[in-house]
Amino acid sequence: MSAAGWLPERVRAEGAKRSLKSGQMLFRMGQRPTGLYEIVSGRVRLVRLDARGRETVLFTAAAGDTLAEASLFSPAYHCDAVAVTDAVVRLYPRAAVIDAIQRDPKVAQAFMAMMAREIMSLRTRLERRNIHSARERIRHYLGLHADPKSRTVVLSGTLKDLAVELGITHEALYRTLRDMAADGEIERRPGRIRLLRAPV
Amino acid sequence: MSAAGWLPERVRAEGAKRSLKSGQMLFRMGQRPTGLYEIVSGRVRLVRLDARGRETVLFTAAAGDTLAEASLFSPAYHCDAVAVTDAVVRLYPRAAVIDAIQRDPKVAQAFMAMMAREIMSLRTRLERRNIHSARERIRHYLGLHADPKSRTVVLSGTLKDLAVELGITHEALYRTLRDMAADGEIERRPGRIRLLRAPV
DNA sequence: CGAGTGATTGACTTAGATCAATGACCGTGG
DNA sequence: CCACGGTCATTGATCTAAGTCAATCACTCG
Numbered sequence: 001m002s003a004a005g006w007l008p009e010r011v012r013a014e015g016a017k018r019s020l021k022s023g024q025m026l027f028r029m030g031q032r033p034t035g036l037y038e039i040v041s042g043r044v045r046l047v048r049l050d051a052r053g054r055e056t057v058l059f060t061a062a063a064g065d066t067l068a069e070a071s072l073f074s075p076a077y078h079c080d081a082v083a084v085t086d087a088v089v090r091l092y093p094r095a096a097v098i099d100a101i102q103r104d105p106k107v108a109q110a111f112m113a114m115m116a117r118e119i120m121s122l123r124t125r126l127e128r129r130n131i132h133s134a135r136e137r138i139r140h141y142l143g144l145h146a147d148p149k150s151r152t153v154v155l156s157g158t159l160k161d162l163a164v165e166l167g168i169t170h171e172a173l174y175r176t177l178r179d180m181a182a183d184g185e186i187e188r189r190p191g192r193i194r195l196l197r198a199p200v
Numbered sequence: 201m202s203a204a205g206w207l208p209e210r211v212r213a214e215g216a217k218r219s220l221k222s223g224q225m226l227f228r229m230g231q232r233p234t235g236l237y238e239i240v241s242g243r244v245r246l247v248r249l250d251a252r253g254r255e256t257v258l259f260t261a262a263a264g265d266t267l268a269e270a271s272l273f274s275p276a277y278h279c280d281a282v283a284v285t286d287a288v289v290r291l292y293p294r295a296a297v298i299d300a301i302q303r304d305p306k307v308a309q310a311f312m313a314m315m316a317r318e319i320m321s322l323r324t325r326l327e328r329r330n331i332h333s334a335r336e337r338i339r340h341y342l343g344l345h346a347d348p349k350s351r352t353v354v355l356s357g358t359l360k361d362l363a364v365e366l367g368i369t370h371e372a373l374y375r376t377l378r379d380m381a382a383d384g385e386i387e388r389r390p391g392r393i394r395l396l397r398a399p400v
Numbered sequence: 401c402g403a404g405t406g407a408t409t410g411a412c413t414t415a416g417a418t419c420a421a422t423g424a425c426c427g428t429g430g
Numbered sequence: 431c432c433a434c435g436g437t438c439a440t441t442g443a444t445c446t447a448a449g450t451c452a453a454t455c456a457c458t459c460g
Contacts, residue, residue, distance in 0.1 A: 048344070052340070052351070054339075058323065058344075059327050098250075101308075106311075132416095139252075144251075147251070158406060167330060170408095173298050334415075
């Protein structure tokens with residue numbers, strides 16, 4: 001998770017929770033950034049007006065995601081943030097975060113490591129989206145998330161969530177899993193999937 | 201670009217070019233990281249053996265991409281890197297990079313800002329892949345890449361490259377652009393596309 | 401006990417992938 | 431200077447995997 005585990009206690013303690021109703025704005029383009037947001041629950045969208053004047057979604061943040069890291073280094077928000085569900089966020093004040101990073105090399109190091117990991121993860125997820133076949137996409141996901149020892153993937157959320165992550169409909173996911181199980185490629189148990197053998 | 205423009209001259213000068221033949225390994229999982237790679241030309245893949253023992257692609261790096269940032273903070277590579285075309289990379293030694301980051305807060309700041317921007321960009325590209333319709337995907341891209349004044353997108357590469365970025369076949373891209381032009385939504389000129397009016 | 405959601409399966413439709421062919425360029429080697 | 435091989439751009443025809451719509455069952459929760 002890109003949760004703010006890298007932040008020192010001192011700063012974490014300053015994190016102020018804020019509740020948003022669905023549709024409510026968290027911040028607006030052009031405003032001076034107030035800090036780093038962490039989504040506690042619900043979903044928040046980063047939205048920008050494009051060249052045509054239409055709203056275009058840059059990113060939909062869900063629980064655990066961190067928002068507006070880039071704004072830490074910039075004098076103004078480059079997009080709007082609006083809650084798409086009722087949501088709770090935690091705000092870590094900009095000054096406190098920057099101060100912690102500059103004061104303590106350990107914190108800076110941890111912050112950079114976290115961002116580097118986030119980049120890796122995003123690149124892998126993007127790579128997965130280059131795969132056209134649903135089955136291959138599922139294999140890509142399972143192969144990388146299975147525990148090497150037990151060859152088992154513990155599902156963190158629902159199958160519907162997984163379908164969203166994979167970029168396919170939940171129906172397609174159900175059907176493909178069913179087929180993979182029928183082919184003896186995987187074994188299904190509630191909340192987990194076990195890889196059985198290499199496909200033909 | 202995530203090019204290493206944030207690196208101080210001193211370190212940049214130490215960057216040693218290395219040429220790879222297609223298929224050649226750049227580094228292997230488990231090895232001690234040597235530094236930060238920047239792709240000059242060609243393509244290099246990050247590959248890992250998954251739980252099933254199959255090779256799974258984590259990321260395909262192209263010119264301008266930076267490789268193995270995460271390994272800067274880790275004692276061993278977590279995957280293999282192999283050239284998929286003849287390629288040229290530049291290596292910035294690990295010690296020099298880390299030293300520069302720790303010595304100069306400006307460099308650290310720039311590095312963090314670069315990573316934050318990279319994260320934003322990746323998230324936006326991932327968001328785009330959630331869009332199912334090819335036309336909407338193209339709109340998303342054009343809307344965000346058009347110069348707001350001229351409403352014009354200057355294409356950096358070929359249309360085939362753009363199709364890859366969008367995750368659709370080049371045929372689908374050609375056809376959709378043709379249709380959008382016919383509908384008066386865009387205007388095409390060699391190497392650039394101009395947004396005309398909001399779609400119905 | 402309804403209401404709400406996840407899981408699952410069936411039927412039907414379609415956007416986009418695939419396969420194929422053509423013309424425009426472009427560098428280059430004889 | 432030109433023919434040849436290679437890539438890009440483009441369009442047509444065809445096919446199919448996956449999306450869409452819809453219904454059912456199992457659960458959980460207040």
